[in-house]
Amino acid sequence: MELENKRESKVISKNIDVFYGDKQALFGIDLEIYKNEVTALIGPSGCGKSTFLRCINRMNDVIDICKITGEIEIDNFNIYKPDVDVVRLREKVGMVFQKPNPFPKSIYDNIAYGPSIHGIAKDKNEMDHIVETSLQKAALWNEVKDRLHEPGTGLSGGQQQRLCIARAISINPEIILMDEPCSALDPIATAKIEELIDSLKRSFTIVIVTHSMSQAARVSQRTGFFHLGKLIEMGETEKIFKNPNNTMTQDYITGRFG
Amino acid sequence: MSDEHIVKSYDEELQHLNDSLVQMGSLTEKLLYDSMNAITTVDKDAVSKIVESDAKINKFRSSIDQHIMTILVKRSPVAIDLRYAISTLKISQDLERIGDLAKGNAKKILPLPDDLPPEMLKRIESLGEMVQKQLKSTLDCFIEKSVQKSLDTIKSDEQVNDLATASIKEVLEFLSKDKKNLDFATNLLFVCKNLERAGDHLSRICQNVHYLIEGDYPQK
């Protein structure tokens, strides 16, 4: 367990409100995400977890009816300032979704796509290197190194998800957002992703939305509980699952929510 | 416990656990009473029944173990439910140990020597009663899930310790007067010590009730 005072803030959310048209989805979210840690967001369906996650890389910008107020600071810099380069931001904050969504391209091209549009690799050699290290970091290299030019969609679900993680890693992000990355996977594939998440936190800051309480307990250092668009409680994962402060948190995680 | 689970059978499993532990507790109460009674009335015939009740208590303990394992596997309990499973597991172990100690005491029955000072026997009787009272309030604090009662009960264990120490001193004095009472006095020393230990187990149970409710152990 790292000590509180050694922790460094990576993301700070300050009074974030989100509206979809007239409907408010998030209410004054204040929270802090620490560098090189895994933060889990839990809560009942529709409570705003994905909405909050999308605030961190401004993915909500692409939803026309979505309005956001408040600030999100990454490394003490407000990403909602008018002049922010959103493409640069998304380079810094990668995302992995619930359903593995490889491009209909080869395994190699799935990884190479990002670095090439962001102009990260100088030449073929460098690109090969990025592809290899990304797949290695995503614990997929050994399984695919002999079939790099086969389609990514031909992999198993768990492999596809690791491919998507490799793709997210390939552009050297600092933060990786994961929205229920294991919900379509079997226990073995889930265990591999969880193992991977644990090793990735050395290089990245990870925020994961999950419906599995035991997954949140296993992979994260801190957990935030959302309910009806509000952050009800945020704290050390161990504390949340052993002795939460809030009865709503307790009711939800113990399965007492009506 | 607060509100009901969405899954009704989960509540039933926890309720069953609660009921088993309370039943185990009242069997232990009875055993402790019978054992003290057998010692002070020199009732050797009671011993076989006491051994039987102790075996029954042990069975309760292992069925509670099994039940808790099932809950852990099926429900992956967290927060209050997790603390409930962990603390009932420990509480049943302490109850079992108290049963063992009471049985051990009953097995030590010997005829009372003629020169036994009546106050000495009285004092050991009251030590037994005090531990029985502690057992009762311990079970109450589990049934009521009362933090205050658990703290009070832990506190009054000091009185058990004091009385046990005084009784032991008295038995030693008695022994030093006449070595012919060696066997009887040694047994009585065991009885006192076992009662004191039973008190310690009761304090541990109260600490676990505190943990169950508050999520931490009481400050020393």
Ligand SMILES: Nc1ncnc2c1ncn2[C@@H]1O[C@H](COP(=O)(O)OP(=O)(O)OP(=O)(O)O)[C@@H](O)[C@H]1O
């Ligand atoms: N694109 C959208 N347009 C309109 N409303 C939306 C949109 N996305 C989300 N919402 C609404 O915002 C609220 C929060 O949704 P969100 O998807 O963030 O919840 P969630 O916690 O991720 O739920 P789940 O666990 O089911 O994924 C919901 O009421 C939802 O209907």
Ligand SMILES: [Mg+2]
């Ligand atoms: Mg969602």
